[in-house]
């Protein structure tokens with residue numbers, strides 16, 4: 001739905017008033033409507049900085065160049081020359097003194113990062129730190145990066161961090177591809193961990209990324225699920241679009257558009273998991289990607305909530321997901337190198353008034369992906385969660401005006417995200433190139449100020 005504040009800002013008759021009142025003027029985020037290109041960073045200038053003794057700079061340089069970026073190692077003299085991407089290898093930062101490299105790298109470049117620019121910093125993996133000071137220093141890099149995101153967000157610039165295991169430094173191509181590209185328009189202030197936990201896939205393709213893959217998306221009839229089904233299909237996947245029977249018309253329309261298969265299924269029904277597993281084997285011989293997107297809310301403060309509202313939310317948002325995964329994993333219906341993505345929520349991170357049931361399930365999913373990931377890593381399967389913040393969907397359109405306006409502004413880019421923004425991150429996590437990322441929960445929230 002339209003962002004009223006953006007409209008008022010752009011209108012010559014009202015723009016001055018909005019500015020006089022000191023209201024935000026959200027930047028137009030540069031998004032990409034299509035599938036991944038072979039060289040998504042072509043024509044973009046990337047400044048690569050490094051702390052002494054870092055171990056990821058070489059790989060970052062290769063990944064940037066492979067994606068078509070023009071990599072430079074020093075700021076151009078001319079002050080009007082802008083930088084599109086700043087990547088800093090801070091894996092050498094293990095003492096407070098070495099953190100000075102962050103200041104030295106970013107202080108001069110801050111005013112020169114172009115609108116809709118990207119910042120990506122790599123830090124040493126916390127678990128590999130030699131001592132408490134080294135671990136604290138790495139965690140300090142995260143605080144630095146999150147603050148950069150808050151300072152730069154008004155220009156549509158995102159800043160994200162990757163903790164990188166020493167041996168996993170050659171797993172950064174996918175990360176550069178996503179976090180330095182247009183697809184990350186609404187993902188900022190996030191910290192992901194790149195590890196060797198999952199064995200590398202046989203092949204990593206970049207354009208298209210998912211040819212020949214079979215994907216299941218639950219709750220695909222509208223909103224984030226619909227955008228995800230479309231996005232996965234754009235990358236060449238065959239998508240099975242599941243939703244409740246009442247949504248069959250929307251499902252049919254979507255599937256005829258993307259060449260997918262509609263599936264009327266209430267995921268919380270008795271034996272839905274068994275039926276689903278049987279169907280996937282019979283029709284496709286298995287499945288490669290599972291996106292657990294279907295979710296419901298039944299909001300009431302706990303004292304007023306009836307047991308039915310509690311049970312319904314627990315069943316759809318959590319129990320059904322666990323049952324489906326059990327059926328798909330135990331029968332090896334989910335193939336090796338598979339991908340599981342669960343839709344969590346900012347409510348799961350921070351809790352929310354009137355959402356004890358919903359927040360319990362969404363927090364459970366954060367714990368679930370962290371616990372399941374190591375159990376399936378040997379098969380090359382990754383399991384991650386995506387936690388959307390304020391996303392412009394039908395759910396949000398029903399909010400009272402002021403609640404909606406506030407919700408939209410409480411993030412670094414001062415606006416709501418689109419279902420497509422969430423679909424972009426989900427799709428990236430489903431690609432072979434994201435094999436270094438498992439057990440993570442990543443927010444798509446424009447760096448929301450709530451639960452940050």
Ligand code: NAD
Nearest residue numbers: 219221223224243244266267293294295343345388391393
């Ligand atoms: P939505 O309500 O627009 O769509 C959810 C879809 O799931 C619907 O098509 C619905 O019919 C389907 N569904 C519900 N119960 C089902 C069941 N038992 N079996 C099969 N399908 C079922 O939701 P959305 O806003 O697109 O959100 C998608 C996911 O993202 C949800 O899990 C939600 O909790 C999460 N999320 C959304 C937001 C947001 O801002 N929209 C924020 C945080 C988290």
